[in-house]
Amino acid sequence: MQYKLTTFFLEFKTPFKIAHGTRNGTDLVFLEIVQNGIVAHGEASLPPYLPETTETVQTFIGAFFKQHSLDLTNISNSLQQLHNFQPGNFAAKACVDIALHNWFAKKDGVEVWQLLGLKNGPLPPCTFTIGMGDKESLQQKVIDGNDFSILKVKLGGENDKQIISTIREVTNKPLCVDVNQGWKDKMFALDMIHWLHDQNIIFVEQPLPKNNFDDSLWLHELSPLPLIADEAVQIPSDVVKIKDSFDGVNMKLMKCGGISEGLKLIREARKYHLKVLIGSMSESGCAISAAAQLSSLADWTDLDGPLLTKNNPFDVINYKDGRVVVM
Ligand code: MG
Numbered sequence: 527m528q529y530k531l532t533t534f535f536l537e538f539k540t541p542f543k544i545a546h547g548t549r550n551g552t553d554l555v556f557l558e559i560v561q562n563g564i565v566a567h568g569e570a571s572l573p574p575y576l577p578e579t580t581e582t583v584q585t586f587i588g589a590f591f592k593q594h595s596l597d598l599t600n601i602s603n604s605l606q607q608l609h610n611f612q613p614g615n616f617a618a619k620a621c622v623d624i625a626l627h628n629w630f631a632k633k634d635g636v637e638v639w640q641l642l643g644l645k646n647g648p649l650p651p652c653t654f655t656i657g658m659g660d661k662e663s664l665q666q667k668v669i670d671g672n673d674f675s676i677l678k679v680k681l682g683g684e685n686d687k688q689i690i691s692t693i694r695e696v697t698n699k700p701l702c703v704d705v706n707q708g709w710k711d712k713m714f715a716l717d718m719i720h721w722l723h724d725q726n727i728i729f730v731e732q733p734l735p736k737n738n739f740d741d742s743l744w745l746h747e748l749s750p751l752p753l754i755a756d757e758a759v760q761i762p763s764d765v766v767k768i769k770d771s772f773d774g775v776n777m778k779l780m781k782c783g784g785i786s787e788g789l790k791l792i793r794e795a796r797k798y799h800l801k802v803l804i805g806s807m808s809e810s811g812c813a814i815s816a817a818a819q820l821s822s823l824a825d826w827t828d829l830d831g832p833l834l835t836k837n838n839p840f841d842v843i844n845y846k847d848g849r850v851v852v853m
Contacts, residue, residue, distance in 0.1 A: 529560070531556070532555070532556045536808060536809075536838065537551040538550055538808070539836045542657045543680070544657060545706035545707065549574065551835075552573055553571075555584060555587075556568070556569055556810075556839075559626075561598050562598075564629055564632050566625045568620070568623070569810060570618055571807040573808065576780075578617045583617060586618035586619075587618055587622060590611050593611070596626075609786070616781055620779045621784075623779075623783060623784025624779065627642075638785065646822060650825055652674065652849050653827070653828045654671030656679050656680065665692065665696050668696050673845065676826065676848070678703075679693060681708065682705040700726050701725065703730045705732055706731075707732050707735045707736060708733075709733050712741040715733045716745060719750065729774065729801075732756040735757075739767075739771065742768070742772070746770070752773035755768045756805065759776070761782045761787060762787060762791040765797075765798065766794070766798070769798040775802060777791050777824075780806075780807045785817075785819065788820060789823075792823050802823060802825055803826045803827070804818075804828065806829050810832065810839055811840030811841055811843045814831050815840070818850045827849075
């Protein structure tokens with residue numbers, strides 16, 4: 527088996543502002559593996575607020591392939607080797623995991639959802655993301671998201687009510703709210719959620735800091751809106767820790783280590799009757815299409831990344847009626 531790693535800077539169409547800060551793009555690492563004439567791709571996305579970098583991803587993957595000649599007759603063996611190789615490094619593992627699923631699906635002449643024994647429908651609605659911005663840019667993003675039935679609004683800054691009111695001047699569409707841990711005080715969070723309750727909001731994602739377990743539990747007991755865990759749930763074993771503090775989870779391939787772990791996380795969440803959102807970092811069509819293979823298991827997807835970036839090198843994603851098409 528041959529492999530090649532390349533780094534890439536995925537640029538946003540407009541600078542993207544969330545509670546963590548503003549940036550112009552995201553570092554990616556692409557992996558290409560070639561065996562028996564079959565070429566497959568994987569991707570790691572490295573937003574700056576997470577510990578992994580393009581360097582750590584390349585080091586991990588180089589070390590992994592040096593120690594393991596992949597068993598390309600059996601995907602389970604290959605995945606087990608990968609996920610047991612060093613702790614952490616979830617985006618790096620996701621990169622290899624995505625490429626492996628891609629390779630085995632191509633070998634069998636099927637799509638990844640078929641390889642996993644899943645269906646490609648019914649397809650849940652995909653949210654269209656509205657980052658923070660001034661009045662003009664917020665209202666322009668609502669227009670950009672015209673084809674989508676649900677908009678996802680980033681809050682957790684100084685003027686959250688103003689952002690919602692500005693959006694409500696131009697649309698009555700249901701909104702999902704993502705606070706990105708931006709509300710530090712539980713009383714403030716509860717007041718905000720009560721205010722949002724009258725604003726046609728589907729759910730509030732990660733209102734409080736991820737390690738604030740007691741306050742999250744308190745907030746969940748009193749919240750009139752469903753709460754979704756993002757930063758507070760990374761890998762399958764985290765689900766049990768948050769099951770009483772949230773109503774659902776945001777599964778992202780980059781957080782948990784790829785498709786196989788993502789599938790486990792979703793099944794763990796369903797065991798506790800939690801809602802499932804399939805989310806993403808800012809990723810190219812390569813990783814987004816990998817996550818979309820699990821769409822039929824989700825209540826919503828947040829896989830609009832390719833629409834927000836201007837140099838996506840994997841133009842493989844199609845959207846129809848506000849949903850990601852899974853062929
Ligand atoms: Mg989030």
